[in-house]
Amino acid sequence: MSGKIVVGYDGSAAGRRALDFALARAKAQGASVLIAHVLEWSPYSFLTPDELEERHVRRKEEMARAESAVIAPMLEKIADSGVEIETVIKYGKIAEKLTEIAKEVGAMQLVVGRDGESSLAARVFGSTAGTLVQIATVPTTIVP
């Protein structure tokens, strides 16, 4: 069968572990992998007038940087995996955006990593992995 596995990748070691896990599953099942890089963004944040003016330019720069610094080097490393790979860069709340992407492409599975540290912030506001457990609409694997 040919399905799609969406993996959340942010350039961290945990992200790399999630990606390796997804690649192994994809290879075994003959599925493809969609690497999703989400830039944390809220349309309800507060910006100064200068930031408003430059926002469009900054966004372009951020997208380019994500592409060249996060996605491109990784694609190079996994080029010989033999799995069909696509990439996507989006803005939004990470957990929500990943769920949305998975739904959009009809993914059979969603894979994310977690760094295992339980910071105070994560306890108060919840972590990406924790939120996904609650809101994901496709089977989700959290790779420790």
Place this chain on the structure above:
Amino acid sequence: MKTYIRAAMAAYLLMAGATSAQGIDATINQAFADYTGWYVSFIFAPIPGTTFSWIAMWLVVAAVIFTLYFGFIQFKGFVHSIKLVKGDYSDPNDAGEVSHFQALATALSGTVGLGNIAGVAVAVGIGGPGATFWMVIAGLFGMATKFTECTLGVKYRNEYPDGTVSGGPMYYMVKGFKERGLPGGGIMAVIFCFFTILGALGGGNMFQANQAHAQIANVFGDFPGYITGTVLALITFAVIVGGLKSIARVTEKVVPFMGIFYVAISLFILMMNADQIGWAFGQIFMGAFTGLGVLGGFTGALIQGFRRAAFSNEAGIGSAAIAHSAVRTKEPVTEGYVALLEPFIDTVVICTMTALVIVITGVLNQDPETGLYIWNAELGRIQTDGAVSGVALTSAAYAREFAWFPVLLMVAVVLFAFSTMISWSYYGLKAWTYLFGEGKTKEVIFKMIFCLFIIIGASANLGPVIDFSDAMLFSMSIVNIIALYFLMPIVKAELTSYVKRLKSGEIKKFV
């Protein structure tokens, strides 16, 4: 960077010298009064036979005309405005661009400020509780003015090849007039920018610094204003010249919460006095039509209310059109919808809160027998506990319920003043670069002048200077509203097309 610091130091020494020498103060006052007094008197001149300044009338009449012309858009479009701010109509693929919410929040932090706290107290102190009623009415009409100017601001903004945008009245004056085949757009834009620069240095800067110092001195006791001015100027300098974005970012984040907190405390005080809310509304309605003992009766209340609303939410001044133009949208009208919430939040919600608390806490002295307010003819306002007015009256009203309130109010006033200054430094800069062209050196020159004026504003009592700068702020509205009258058919066409496509489902809802 080093040269900037040296220049700032030199400026500081200069100012410190100036303020310590009272003679120079007096000289500046006199010179300003001599040369600009006629203009100030002209702008704030009353309509013959009344005490109502024609400039406030100019703003209110415009608001009424726009309201009628756009068929009460502020009521019909209110729900749609909220949906737009929530992002219901925003394309998810545009995430990361400036949202409607962000444009609104930034514009609001430029308008919510001392007017809401100190200005309202002045209005209620002179016009009685009835002023509140007229203030709300004027605020509701002002929503249509904002709708008009911000739609045009987005429609005629400049988008540069590098992706940055610049918008505002100067752009719709030039491009809009050209499109309609009307002459004079270029001249109006230049006049508007000239007034904007002076308004930014005045109402958007000196007045703010001056009042921030007043409230700090109110809490800590009197000390020289140039100290407050220098500190504020250095922080502003670090932000707008040194590029220290973090301070601006912190302010932008704290100010909205300060505003929410202010409303929450007001609501709390109102709930604590829940049994008197009915009475307070009675006072407001009765006062609106009879004056309840204030000078001039019904008209006294009306004048104060209208004035406060017009001067507080900046509807018609043109500043908001600059702030709103950075939003990412294909439909200029959507930003108009969003902008109409601004006078609502600023005037109808926040100003009203201040007014209600002042009325309900009973700091305005009433004659227990007649129920009329006691008029202090000597001070020209209603008699209050401690005979205070302005920010001190607001402070006293809230302090009746919470003793710690003056300290909080001080923090709020300083933050509001600072965020207003940051916003106005931007508006002023936009006008400056429009007149003199873009360029690092030219921009730094304006920013340095701006910081200098903070110190001037906070130092000593430069009454005539501040009057003059207020006059400049309202002069912006003369050219701006004339332009709005000529361009409103364009807004109407945009609105009609938008509403049609919204109904047909061509404009999609994403949520």
